[in-house]
Amino acid sequence: MDIKIEPVPLAERKPKPSDESALGFGKLYSDHMFSMRWTRGVGWHDALVSKYKPIAIEPSALVLHYGQTIFEGLKAYRNPKGGINLFRAENNFNRFNISAQRLDLPTVEPTVLIKAIEALIELDHEWVPHSQGASLYVRPFMFGVEPYVGLKSSSQVQLLVITGPVGAYYPEGFNPVKLQVCEKYSRAGPGGLGSVKTAANYAASLLAEKEAQQAGFTQVLWLDAAERKFIEEVGSMNILLKIGGTVITPPLGGTILSGITRDSVLALLRSWNVPVEERRISIDEVLEQHRQGKLEEIFGAGTAAVISPVSVMNFKGENYTVGDGATGPIAKRLFEELTGIQYGIKPDPFGWIQTLYPGQQQAQVQTANAARAAN
Numbered sequence: 092m093d094i095k096i097e098p099v100p101l102a103e104r105k106p107k108p109s110d111e112s113a114l115g116f117g118k119l120y121s122d123h124m125f126s127m128r129w130t131r132g133v134g135w136h137d138a139l140v141s142k143y144k145p146i147a148i149e150p151s152a153l154v155l156h157y158g159q160t161i162f163e164g165l166k167a168y169r170n171p172k173g174g175i176n177l178f179r180a181e182n183n184f185n186r187f188n189i190s191a192q193r194l195d196l197p198t199v200e201p202t203v204l205i206k207a208i209e210a211l212i213e214l215d216h217e218w219v220p221h222s223q224g225a226s227l228y229v230r231p232f233m234f235g236v237e238p239y240v241g242l243k244s245s246s247q248v249q250l251l252v253i254t255g256p257v258g259a260y261y262p263e264g265f266n267p268v269k270l271q272v273c274e275k276y277s278r279a280g281p282g283g284l285g286s287v288k289t290a291a292n293y294a295a296s297l298l299a300e301k302e303a304q305q306a307g308f309t310q311v312l313w314l315d316a317a318e319r320k321f322i323e324e325v326g327s328m329n330i331l332l333k334i335g336g337t338v339i340t341p342p343l344g345g346t347i348l349s350g351i352t353r354d355s356v357l358a359l360l361r362s363w364n365v366p367v368e369e370r371r372i373s374i375d376e377v378l379e380q381h382r383q384g385k386l387e388e389i390f391g392a393g394t395a396a397v398i399s400p401v402s403v404m405n406f407k408g409e410n411y412t413v414g415d416g417a418t419g420p421i422a423k424r425l426f427e428e429l430t431g432i433q434y435g436i437k438p439d440p441f442g443w444i445q446t447l448y449p450g451q452q453q454a455q456v457q458t459a460n461a462a463r464a465a466n
């Protein structure tokens with residue numbers, strides 16, 4: 092599929108942020124976005140890169156009423172040689188299609204999304220931050236836009252990709268978080284939507300996160316919905332626990348999101364010969380291991396924070412300090428190794444990185460034009 096490109100005139104482009112240490116997360120957007128439409132019986136059409144701007148949808152658009160929408164999140168990192176690294180992007184696009192199928196939305200060829208991101212970064216490469224820790228966040232999403240206030244799958248779908256610079260999650264180094272085990276609410280139930288990236292899961296978590304924060308905790312530790320017994324996820328990250336030298340993480344295949352960071356962490360740990368177990372682990376077992384002094388580390392894993400160490404876990408009003416309350420050695424090593432690979436500072440033994448060289452296409456065109464002019 093051909094992508095039509097409508098570059099924003101240079102004079103209309105937004106100023107780039109001058110202070111990369113104050114970027115924060117999700118506040119700024121680059122000059123361009125990608126859009127594409129799908130119509131039942133026709134397929135995907137009207138692929139376009141154009142100005143980032145408000146979109147118009149009907150008030151009766153299905154997504155606004157029944158939540159038929161999915162998203163992905165990945166980052167582009169500037170490497171020391173001037174290229175721009177994408178990290179395991181094809182995994183994001185495969186997962187996008189798994190989410191699409193669960194929400195009865197159309198799937199998209201991963202190559203189309205790769206092309207869309209290449210086209211966006213070609214135009215907006217100056218938006219990719221230069222400082223270590225900062226990156227360009229890439230957010231593909233799609234939603235049903237058919238105007239119809241009745242429950243059904245939309246016959247018209249809008250897909251967008253927006254990008255924006257985001258700051259280092261830990262500007263002053265690792266900052267361990269405090270978790271509260273959530274006893275009142277569930278994130279996702281068996282057979283539900285927990286294993287896919289769809290808005291409903293995050294809507295379901297908002298009140299729980301707010302109540303945990305009001306109680307003085309950073310994030311919620313989710314237990315399974317059926318028994319409120321087994322550890323599932325932390326906030327919107329996967330969770331890993333180091334107990335007696337073994338790293339344990341809940342298994343996929345149910346209510347847990349299949350995180351690409353989680354998968355990368357497991358691959359690194361196995362390559363370092365650290366024992367790893369993907370199995371269910373109950374909150375009772377975690378507390379028992381804590382009593383025995385074997386709970387060494389807990390950390391979250393996800394694209395936004397990469398690794399998020401946990402200092403304190405609160406359950407039924409009781410605080411439990413994890414290890415010595417500071418960032419553990421495995422969390423630290425994983426953070427350094429993963430970010431090292433993402434920023435092209437460390438070797439990439441797993442073939443996780445794809446490098447784009449934006450600006451060169453333009454440079455080649457200019458050279459060709461200059462050659463033509465000279466003849």
Ligand SMILES: *Cc1c(COP(=O)(O)O)cnc(C)c1O
Binds near residue numbers: 288326327329
């Ligand atoms: C996105 C997400 C993750 C992390 O996935 P990554 O691919 O590592 O970014 C984990 N849990 C939930 C609920 C998520 O939405």
